[in-house]
Amino acid sequence: MLMRKKRFMIVVLALMLILPAFLVDANQSTSTSVEKVVAEKAEGELASKDEVVYANLHANGELHEIYVVNILEVIKAGTILDYGKYSSVTNLTDLSEIEQVDGTVLIDAPEGKYYYQGNMKESGQLPWDIKVSYLLDGTVLSPEELAGKDGHVEINIFTSANENADRVFFENYLLQVSLTLDPDIFRNIETNDGMTVNVGKNKQITFSVMPDRDAKLIIQADAVDFELQGIEIAAIPMSMSIDTPDIDEMTEDMKTLTSAIKELNEGVGKLNDGVTELNDGVTSLRNGSKQYQDGMTSISDASGELVDASDAINEALATISHSLTNSEGMDLTELKNLPGGLSQIANGLNETANGLSTLRENYTVVYQTLDSAIMAIPQYQITEQDIHGLYQSGANKVVVDQLVETYTAALTARATYSAVKEGFDAVHVTLQKVSGAINEMGGSLTSIANGLSSSLENMDDENSFAQLQEGLETLAINYREFHAGLVSYTGGVGQLSNSYNELHAGIIELSGGTAELEDGVGELYDGTNELYDATKDLPDQMQEEIDSMIAEYDRSDFEAVSFVSSENEKINSVQFVIKTESIKKVELETSKIEVVEEKGFWARLVQLFSRG
Structure with a gap:
């Protein structure tokens, strides 16, 4: 048994020594065989x-x-x-x-x-x-x-x-x-x-x-x-x-579009400045109109007292004139207070006239500011085709909507102003006429008061009394005419005050509209600025994008x-x-049973060669 183990170990060692050499020889023989074949041919x-x-x-x-x-x-x-x-x-x-x-x-x-x-x-x-x-x-x-x-x-x-x-x-x-x-x-x-x-x-x-x-x-x-x-x-x-496509024509169109957007942006900038001035002017107009409205309301409210006082003076003059005509040796002490009352009325009318003159001057300044601002709104003739082309240009639709809305609002504001401009002009003329009429009435009352006062001071005989009697009768007749004019004037003031309330409401509405217009144009200007910044380099960006796309697919x-x-x-x-x-x-194939015909030796031999 021991001898068998030794022999087995010897065989294993021999295999371990021979096998690597055999594997190396096998690989070398493969390589050598390829080289040998190549060398032989x-x-x-x-x-x-x-x-x-x-x-x-x-x-x-x-x-x-x-x-x-x-x-x-x-x-x-x-x-x-x-x-x-x-x-x-x-x-x-x-x-x-x-x-x-x-x-x-x-x-x-x-x-x-x-x-x-x-x-x-x-x-x-x-x-x-x-x-x-x-x-x-x-x-x-x-x-x-x-x-x-x-x-x-x-x-x-x-x-x-x-x-x-x-x-x-x-x-x-x-x-x-x-x-x-x-x-x-x-x-x-x-x-x-x-x-x-x-x-x-x-x-x-x-x-x-x-x-x-x-x-x-x-x-x-x-x-x-x-x-x-x-x-x-x-x-x-x-x-x-x-191949890189020829986009020169396209880039030229884009440059044209960019230039148009730049001009649009500059135009909107000017519109923004004009609308700001317009809004400032309308705000001043609204403030001045409020002062005028308050003044007209005060005058209208005071008209009743003025008419009542004038009516009392008218009745008093009529009574005095009648009493002087039918009485002798009457006491003139009460009569001497009449010039003072007339002077007070005259002073009130003069103050009213001066207030109206100041109001007219302020109104003129505000009106001129409003007129300049409104007339500064450009009247560009932008057609539906132009607007459609702007939508088709690729511009931001929201910005274009704001632009069209602002353009429409600006034209509406200008048209509305043109329609009511005659009313503004009429206010100026009316203020001038009313102020002049009140001044004239105040001057007339002052003259009457001075004349009456002088007559009373110099009245020391019958002739003077007769002259006083005649003068008071004339004064009573003239004052009746003055009183009728005063009643007509106060009626006109009341009507003007009521009418101006509607005009002032319109001015307030206009002020609100111009304020919204200023906000809208401001947003529009921001939008066109952003649009211009986004498109000013569009031709170069197009070329870069095309080059990038070509590079992505060019193999x-x-x-x-x-x-x-x-x-x-x-x-x-x-x-x-x-x-x-x-x-x-x-x-599903249907199986077919083939009938094999029995063939002889020669037939099978012919069939065999026919297959070849």
């Missing part, structure tokens, strides 16, 4: 290589198999080395054998185009993860379950980057996804972004997925007896150069690389042709 020369990658997918998008058709442009006949981990290779050019050793394909290729197919191992990966799901009336079904069904069908195709594959193809290749739908099966076809065209009797829907983009593609339709041809996906490099500098092996050089192009399996109904 004439070396060929390759100009370029194209790869067409074919992938078959299951109906749900899962990978089934990948095989690559390699197209070699041989410019010198001889042995060509190509690289790729294939499970098997097939010569598509002639009947010669292709040798494959550990990821190296050795080809004895003639000059010209040489084609061979390599079937990739199960570990092969596409650059894209492709998933397809099917819904029938909102319920997810497998492709097998959906076949032959009726109802509303939704097909969702998802594409994204395969993190286990080289991203160079995902980042630089454009996907074109196509579905062919039989109109006998599908009705009311809808897609999210697909383009639908007629191909024979069928409808073909094509989607484009840009490089470096995930996508969800949706097709909806009403289906009867559902079947679907395989979904075809082509992947090609988006290597075309995108003109992309250089093709091999899909199957990074060792392959001189790659001209790599294309992908991907297709899912079709969804077909399972047909």
Whole structure:
């Protein structure tokens, strides 16, 4: 037993010593065999290589198999080395054998185009993860379950980057996804972004997925007896150069728009200044109008007392005149107080006249300020077409709405002022006439009081008394006329006071309107300022945006690389042709029993050779 253990240990040690050397020799022999084959044959020369990658997918998008058709442009006949981990290779050019050793394909290729197919191992990966799901009336079904069904069908195709594959193809290749739908099966076809065209009797829907983009593609339709041809996906490099478009004309238009916005902003700025002056003027007018209204109200309120006092004087003069005519030796002591009363009335009228003169002067100043502010509002003739063009220019709609509203309000304010301007002018003239009339009445009463006072002082005989009697009679007659004029005047003052209350209410409303107008124009000016700041660099911003978009999709500098092996050089192009399996109904086949006719030896011999 001990001897057996020793022999076993010796054998194990021998194997440990021999095996590494054997493995090294195996690897060296593989490398040597490739070099030996190349050395034994004439070396060929390759100009370029194209790869067409074919992938078959299951109906749900899962990978089934990948095989690559390699197209070699041989410019010198001889042995060509190509690289790729294939499970098997097939010569598509002639009947010669292709040798494959550990990821190296050795080809004895003639000059010209040489084609061979390599079937990739199960570990092969596409650059894209492709998933397809099917819904029938909102319920997810497998492709097998959906076949032959009726109802509303939704097909969702998802594409994204395969993190286990080289991203160079995902980042630089454009996907074109196509579905062919039989109109006998599908009705009311809808897609999210697909383009639908007629191909024979069928409808073909094509989607484009840009490089470096995930996508969800949706097709909806009403289906009867559902079947679907395989979904075809082509992947090609988006290597075309995108020329920068000529946008000079567009930028010139944008510059024109920017200039117009600048002028608009400056115009709104001037309008804002004018409206501010207008509002200040209207505010002063409102304050002056309030003072005038208060004065007219006071005068109107005092008119009753003035008329009563004048009526008393009128009756007193009539009584005195009548008494002097019919009496002799009457006491004139009470009569001497009459000039003082007339002087007081005259002084009151003079003060009223002076107050009205001051009010007229203030009113004139305020009115001139209002008139200047209103006349400063520009009368631009902006048509509906101009306003529509401003809306279509891309300007901020809220700002344009405010501009149009302000423009309309400004024209309304100017038109309203023009309509009531005659009323303002009439107030000025009325104040001037009323002030003059009151001054005249005050002067007349002062003259009468002075004359009466002088007459009373000089009355010392019968002649003087007779003159006094005659003078008082004349005074009584004239005062009756004065009293009638005073009553008419106070009636006019009352009417003017009532009318001016309405005018003052209108001025207050106008003041409120101009205040709102000032706020609105201020907001509008802020908006046009913001609009101008946002658009003044618009032409340059457009060019930068276009350059950025072109740079995002321009793949003109992309250089093709091999899909199957990074060792392959001189790659001209790599294309992908991907297709899912079709969804077909399972047909029940009727088994047929074939009757085999018994044949003789010679008949079987002829049949054998005919197959060859």
